[in-house]
Amino acid sequence: MRHVWTIAMREFKVYFTSPIAYIVLTIFAVIFGYFFTTGLAFFLDYSASMAAQGGGMGAPTMNVNQFVVEPALGNMSIVLLFLAPMITMRLFAEENRSGTIELLLTSPLRDYHIILGKWLAALLLYGCLLLVALLNLSVLFLYSSPDWKPVAVSLLGLLLMGGTMLALGTFLSTLTRNQIVAGALTFGLLLLLWVLNWISSFESSTVGRLCEYLAISPHFEQFSRGVVELKDLLYYLSAISLGLFLSKRSLEALRWKA
C-alpha cells in the first residue's frame, strides 16, 4: 500500500507543477459556479412568486435538493466527459514517451501498485473538483437547511462515475506514448458510452435496454436523486475494475512487445 501511495503522491504533485490541475480546476469552478448560481437564482425567484400567490393549498412543495442541487450536480457529468481525458491522458503516455516507465517496471513494484497509484492520483485531483462543488453547495447549508443525505449520495455517485471514467482513461493512456492520442481515445470512448443512452430512447428492444445499461450516465440518475441502487453501484465498481484490469494487461503486454 505504501508503494501505491508513493506513486500516487508523485503523480498528484505533478498535476500541480504542470498547468493541468489549474486548467481543470478553473474550467470546473467556472462552469459549476455558473450552473449553481443560475439554478439558485431561478429557485429563489420561483419560490418568491409562489409565496406571493399565496401558495399553501395544492402548490407543490419547493425543495432545494430537487431544484438546485440535483440539476447542478447532474450537469457536472457532462463537464466530466471533457475533464476526465485531460486528467488521465498523461498518466502512462508520458512515462512511455520519456522512458521512465523503465524505472517503474524495473523497481520492486507489482503492476497493480503502479496502476492503482496513478488512478488514485487522478481520483485525488478529481476529488479536488468535488471539493469545489461542495464549497458552492455549502452556501445552501449556511442559509438554509437542505437534506444532506441526497447531497452525499450524489457526491458518491459523482465519485463513482468519475472513478469509472478515470479508470478507462488510465487504461487508454497505457496504449500509447502520445498524450494527445491517449486523450482523444479516452474522449472518444467516453462519448460513445454517453451516446449509447440516446439509442435506448428510440430503441426499446433488448438492444436498447442493453445500451442503456452499458451507458455511463443513466446509472448516475438514481444517485443524483439520492437513491443508491445495487445495479448502479455494481456497474460503476465493475467498470472501474475492468479499466484497471485492462491497464494491468496492457502493462504486461508492453513488456512482451517493447
Add this chain to the structure above:
Amino acid sequence: MIKVESVTKRYGPNTAVNNISFEVERGEIVGFLGPNGAGKTTTMRILTGFLPPTSGTASVGGFDVQESPIEVKRRIGYLPEAPPLYPEMEVGAYLRFVAGIKGIPSKEIGRRVDCALRRTSSESVRDTLVGKLSKGFRQRVGLAQALIHNPEVLVLDEPTSGLDPKQIIEVRRLIRSLAGEHTIILSTHILPEVSETCGRVIIINEGRIEASDTPENLTAQLQGATTIMLDVEGPEEGVRERLLDEPGVRQAVRQGGGDGRVTWRVEGEKDERLPRRLAAAVVGSGWGLYSMQPVGLSLEDIFLKLTSDEEAGSPDAGPVEEQAEAGSEEESAAGDGQAEET
C-alpha cells in the same frame, strides 16, 4: 551472482538475442561490448526483469528473473541508456521518490539520498529541477538513482554515452570506485572503456556471444601472429625478397614511403626472435633501418575482427584471422597516410 542460461529473445521474426549463456561472479565488473543493435540492451532488460526472455533462464543472486521478479529487482540497480528522469521534479525529490519505490523504509530515505548524492558527487544539484540539469549531471543523477538502494548488482547501459571526455573520465572513475562492493555489468561500444574499467569483456554481436575473457587474455589469445612495421632504406624489390627469405615470414606488404625508403609491414609466425632476425637481415644487407615496431593487435582490432561481418561469428578461426589482418592493414595504411600528410 548472475547466471544467464541459453537465453533467446525474439521480436516477431527478428532474433535480438540468440541463445546466450554467461555467468558473472560477485564483485566482478563485466563489460558488454558490441556494435549498436547487437543485443546488449535486450540482454540487460531481460536481466532487470523489464523484458521476459522468449526462452532460457536468467537468475540474479539465486533468484530467477521470471519466477521471483520482485526479489531480483530489489537486488538490481539499473541505469537505462536514457536515464529515467522526471524533468518536472527536483533532484532531491526525485531520489526520494525512487528510494520509496525501491522499498527503502521511510526513516532511511533521507540518509540514502544523501549517500547517493555524495557518491556521485552531485550534492550541488540537490535543489535543481531535473529538466534543467546538464547532460553530465543527468547521467550522474541516473547513477545515483541506480545506487540508491545499495543494490548488489548494477546494470549500466552505456553509462558514458553522450558525455564529454572529462565527464567520461569522471563517470569511469566513479564506476571503478563502485567495484568490489557491487557486481557491475556495463555495456558500451567504446573500446577503451572496457579495457579501462572492466575485469572481463563479453563481446556480443548479432545476439550471440563471440568471446568472453579478460581484456588482456583476449588480446593475447587472438594474437596468433607477429606483425612488425619496418622502415627500410634500400632497393624495394631486393628488400622484399630478403624479408620474405627470412624463415617464418609469411608476407611483407609495402605500406608507403618513397625516395628509396619504404615502410614495410611484415607478418610472420609467432616468434619472439623474429624482429631481431629481421633487423640483422636488413642491416647485414647494407641497407638502412630507420625504425622497427612490433604491432600489437589492439582490442579494437579484435572487436572489428569479431564483429565485422557474419562469418566473423563462425567458430572456425581461419577466416577470422584473415579478416582481422585485412582490417588492421586498412587501418594502418590510413594511419600512415595521415602521417605522411602532416
